[in-house]
Amino acid sequence: MKCKTIITELADYLDEALDPILRASIEEHLGKCKDCRIVVDTCKQTIEIFCNSEPAPLPQTTRLRLHEALAKRLRRVRA
Amino acid sequence: MSSSKLDPVARRPLPSQVVKDDESALVAAAKAGDISAFETLVGRYERKIFRLTQNITQNREDAEDAMQEAFLKAYEHLQSFEGNSRFYTWLVRIAVNQALMKLRKRRPNVVSLDEEVNTGEDMVPREVEDWGPSPADRYAQTELSEILTKVIGDLDPPFRIVFQLRDIEELSTEETAEALGLSVPAVKSRLLRARLKLRQTLNQYFRRGENK
Numbered sequence: 001m002k003c004k005t006i007i008t009e010l011a012d013y014l015d016e017a018l019d020p021i022l023r024a025s026i027e028e029h030l031g032k033c034k035d036c037r038i039v040v041d042t043c044k045q046t047i048e049i050f051c052n053s054e055p056a057p058l059p060q061t062t063r064l065r066l067h068e069a070l071a072k073r074l075r076r077v078r079a
Numbered sequence: 080m081s082s083s084k085l086d087p088v089a090r091r092p093l094p095s096q097v098v099k100d101d102e103s104a105l106v107a108a109a110k111a112g113d114i115s116a117f118e119t120l121v122g123r124y125e126r127k128i129f130r131l132t133q134n135i136t137q138n139r140e141d142a143e144d145a146m147q148e149a150f151l152k153a154y155e156h157l158q159s160f161e162g163n164s165r166f167y168t169w170l171v172r173i174a175v176n177q178a179l180m181k182l183r184k185r186r187p188n189v190v191s192l193d194e195e196v197n198t199g200e201d202m203v204p205r206e207v208e209d210w211g212p213s214p215a216d217r218y219a220q221t222e223l224s225e226i227l228t229k230v231i232g233d234l235d236p237p238f239r240i241v242f243q244l245r246d247i248e249e250l251s252t253e254e255t256a257e258a259l260g261l262s263v264p265a266v267k268s269r270l271l272r273a274r275l276k277l278r279q280t281l282n283q284y285f286r287r288g289e290n291k
Contacts, residue, residue: 007204011271014088015252035207039278042210045285046278047088047246049215049227055130056224062143066125069147073154074114 001029006036014044106166110157117157121150124167127248128174134243135178137232138185145181149174164254171248172258175240182236204275206282214285230280234273241266242273 006026012018013026030037058066108116128149133142152173153160160169215223231239244255245266256266 007271007275011267011274014274038207038209039204042208042282042285043274043278044088045210045214046274046281049223049281050231050242050247050277051088051249053215053224053227053247054220055126058126058129062129062146063125065143066121066147066150070118070121070150070154073151074117 001025003029003033003036006030006033006040010040010043013040014047102166103162106157106160106162109154110160117154120166124170125150128170131171131174131243131248132178132181134228134231134247135175135236135240136181136185138181141181141185142178145174145177148177152177168248168250168254171244171250172254175244175258179240204279206279208282208286210282210285211287218284226281226284230277233280234276238269238273238276241269242277245270246274 006013006029009018009022009026013023018026030040102120105116105120109120125146129142129146132145132149133139136142136145149170153170156173160166218226231242234242240259241255241261244250244258245252250258252263252266252270255261255270256263259266261269
């Protein structure tokens with residue numbers, strides 16, 4: 001297996017969406033190729049960092065405007 | 080690394096997942112006319128929806144408008160939500176549509192989600208450096224948040240939006256494809272490029288020995 005194949009299959013590998021035979025071939029390659037191992041590991045860390053990041057608090061003015069617009073709409077529905 | 084086998088991507092349970100059991104009860108109450116139930120849903124998701132619209136539009140005013148319109152549309156069409164997906168996934172799809180409309184209005188000639196994507200040799204990473212364990216812990220929360228906002232903002236829209244839906248909002252590949260009107264292979268190729276590009280850009284912040 002070539003390093004380029006690891007890159008091509010990287011997304012499915014990280015999403016555990018590969019068939020077991022291809023997955024085993026990739027893992028065999030990763031056992032021997034340090035560069036590919038680092039790329040796979042840092043790509044996995046990239047996803048984790050983003051998906052585990054907290055969204056920033058809503059700016060106060062943004063939150064006020066949102067809730068005012070909602071209140072206005074809800075009042076209209078209730079009327 | 081002692082083994083070639085990597086653990087699956089470790090995703091922390093999102094607040095929306097932790098409380099998903101009561102999400103359907105809140106939606107049912109809101110559909111029955113309980114306004115405070117809908118307001119609870121808004122309070123639960125407003126930060127995430129604003130980050131989503133901000134990351135897509137890259138413009139604060141557009142992001143605010145898109146978020147507001149998304150919640151208003153969700154309320155307006157609540158009766159048509161049948162519960163085939165999670166409420167949050169449905170809300171994300173509405174917000175994506177609103178944000179894309181804003182983005183296309185501002186940059187009509189730039190945003191094409193379905194143009195051909197090069198999947199050639201340039202995808203093979205140039206910089207291969209280890210990050211060590213927990214690289215994000217080297218930064219304060221605010222600083223990390225600024226870094227992530229900047230690097231995702233530097234991606235071209237087709238890659239940024241697919242990554243946002245698939246890896247941040249955790250929609251499935253199929254849900255992402257449906258939300259954006261793309262094929263599954265198109266989502267996969269954009270996701271791969273986005274992940275590789277983000278990995279490469281984050282390398283400057285997270286490589287081992289980076290002086291923090």
